[in-house]
């Protein structure tokens with residue numbers, strides 16, 4: 001899931017919303033950022049409670065542009081966005097203190113971590129809370145900046161370039177970024193002259209093409225909620241182009257099951273071919289009007305044994 005913006009699931013009796021209690025069970029819960037509206041302590045509290053109540057043994061959470069109190073350099077340099085001053089240490093503690101650790105919560109802002117689950121499955125995850133700048137929010141970079149691909153030879157000589165470039169295939173199983181890659185469920189609607197413009201990042205698109213993770217989950221662009229399966233171009237395939245295939249989901253079934261289910265394991269009808277395919281998921285729970293109308297995605301996926 002992503003972009004819950006301070007909302008917890010609706011009551012279990014609310015059949016109008018797929019985002020209702022209890023959230024679907026899973027081994028791993030991922031949240032791709034925008035936990036809050038503006039990073040207030042009570043907003044974070046609501047989200048941490050939601051994670052604590054979920055049975056997943058691991059909950060990997062990244063912030064988004066709205067989670068301003070988790071981007072300390074940003075927060076400290078933007079006093080006009082503070083409102084009531086917030087206790088940054090207390091907020092950090094909510095996600096990384098002993099209670100959070102016990103509940104399996106892992107907060108990542110940018111970088112790589114490997115995990116092994118109790119069932120023996122292991123995976124390596126790349127996370128980044130950063131997205132191209134828009135209206136001066138947190139975790140932003142300039143559109144011209146490439147923070148996802150390895151430095152050029154010149155940059156390397158000068159000691160410049162991104163601190164955490166995304167590794168090439170086959171080092172990453174799952175990518176979680178707040179922002180989408182360019183052209184993939186990243187269309188913003190109703191922006192005047194920029195109607196239906198792609199808001200995603202070109203550099204991130206190049207990086208994910210190199211990385212070819214099993215799943216790339218993101219949010220940020222609420223109106224882009226959905227899932228698509230990319231068949232990467234290869235020498236063996238005659239057409240020679242990347243193919244992005246939408247995954248069709250049944251609205252009624254989603255409402256009933258409280259989630260949109262995809263099985264890309266070997267027991268499903270269409271196993272994901274790692275290295276040749278990536279499942280992209282825009283998991284924004286909020287719609288474009290900030291109403292939590294969308295469903296969490298539940299993906300069945302096979303991972304290597306540790």
Ligand SMILES: [Zn+2]
Pocket residue numbers: 003005034064066220221222286
């Ligand atoms: Zn959002």
